Amino acid sequence: MRTRPLKVALLGCGVVGSEVARIMTTHADDLAARIGAPVELAGVAVRRPDKVRGGIAPELITTDATALVKRGDIDVVVEVIGGIEPARTLITTAFEHGASVVSANKALLAQDGAGLYEAAARHGKDLYYEAAVAGAIPLIRPLRESLAGDKINRVMGIVNGTTNFILDKMDSTGAGYQEALDEATALGYAEADPTADVEGFDAAAKAAILAGIAFHTRVRLDDVYREGMTEVTAADFASAKRMGCTIKLLAICERAADGASVTARVHPAMIPLSHPLASVREAYNAVFVEAEAAGRLMFYGPGAGGAPTASAVLGDVVAVCRNRLNEATGPGESAYAQLPVSSMGEVVTRYHISLDVADKPGVLAQVATVFAEHGVSIDTVRQQGKDGEASLVVVTHRAPDAALSGTVEALRKLDTVRGVASIMRVEGE
Structure with missing residues (x-):
């Protein structure tokens, strides 16, 4: 020595x-x-x-x-x-x-x-x-060394312990967002100013790093689409449970189907209870990697502290x-692929949309027509009505995000739609 x-x-x-x-x-x-x-x-x-x-x-x-x-x-x-x-x-x-x-x-x-x-x-x-x-989770080194000979198609994970703790408490106890945040703060999981966590900035930075390594492409923070989780409600969790899902704040990095571009995004999403990420509790992190040869891998453990x-x-x-x-250096940057980073509008996924509507004949037909006009196919519809008002929950088939945005804007203009209560993506299926 x-x-x-x-x-x-x-x-x-x-x-x-x-x-x-x-x-x-x-x-x-x-x-x-x-x-x-x-x-x-x-x-x-x-x-x-x-x-x-x-x-x-x-x-x-x-x-x-x-x-x-x-x-x-x-x-x-x-x-x-x-x-x-x-x-x-x-x-x-x-x-x-x-x-x-x-x-x-x-x-x-x-x-x-x-x-x-x-x-x-x-x-x-x-x-x-x-x-x-x-x-503590070994993730960077496996991505840039252990999987260097493979082609990674998707990286999806829970990379912020504070948000996972809050959402887990909302799911398991029925607490509202503020109540769960207060508990996270009291236990030291959330900062006095939790903005970086709950608005997704922390997770977005991590998504940029993961996408860059996974796809051998320079991905900056500005390239990452970001939505926070402050608007997630107990009603969203109730809807998720009826679908056999839970809600997580996810960082998702993926190649397009044709392999010609990549996307990186952070937002709350419903995922099936059967998915490995659904069982990640409290302040733990987990990242699910899908590679061409290695298949599906999951890395799990404490993500902070x-x-x-x-x-x-x-x-x-x-x-x-x-x-x-040894007078050597380890792996440096690998950005040879130089794939373009697509906008969120090009992402294709499923959606859960909750509408407050008038409880009268013809409303469902009007709503269905708007979806059809924007090329968004409906999978399931659930309607509940009382005293002249109703809630309408629509779950779509896979569609581009841009098509969904157009659909929602058109729905807001219908006289029979009192408001769009919730929009959430459905992932992991």
Whole structure:
């Protein structure tokens, strides 16, 4: 074993960073045996140096992250501060000064992953980011290494634990959205401002990363269609149960049927109870991959939290350190396919539409005519009426999203339609 330690600089020492430091210290001997050389925490950049951080020598703490990554003797920089800047500048500076990088920064990778890859390649360094998508779940490495010889057609998953906890509580207890969100907040699953989670921004960033790897195509955050889950109601869950389904916030990345384009989207959807994703409970994550040769695979586990995410970070640290010892680098960006990213309007799927309508003869015929005029075929219809008002639930066959949008706009203009109460896609069939 080489005696000179490999030096690691840690940018950020919050929930994840503190766990990275702890595991590096408590499992130092095991990590050295796996890598083939000792690994040493050489510095920790923080914003609040006066905060007590157990297990980290005070002399390692600094507020000058730039000076830390410029030292020249750092082998690996671990970036867990998040956000776009200063993270992007610190990462590129690390490459320039001889360090490889391990990051958990989904937002930055989704926005400018191509630029980071180019900087890493220019300086002959590694960029690893297993922790950016699904916490402890091994997913990035299987997609870009284990399945590198296969053709992936679809990646569909639950990649945000907060939203899954909320929807699971709504499903299992009958709670409304706000009640379930309040419970998630009280238990620490939801942030004080949960917007990034419940409006799908977090999942959309992860979808962009997954689509890029799966389809060997650059997919940016702006390419991902996004809908939040704040409008999901107890009535939606009741309708889902009548169909033998539940509701999940899904990230879906898929090739078009002709293979000529790809799409990436995040939105709530009904999925059959028979689908493996339907049984994913509480704050867990799961990703379902469909490949041409390997078939269907599912990756499941805790998708967030300090220790689980630190596990993924340190897995990357071990891989990068091994590469350093061998004077090699791991996989870089694979974007050779350069497939166009189609708009949401071209996505083909099924829909569940709930309408508030007048309870009188001829309404169903009017509604059916609108669907037919827009080329959307109806699968089932359920109608309930009372005191001059009625609810009409329509489930369609597969149709393009653009056709659905046109249908809904036309339905809103009917005098007999009081309102469109709910629109939800049906996936996983």
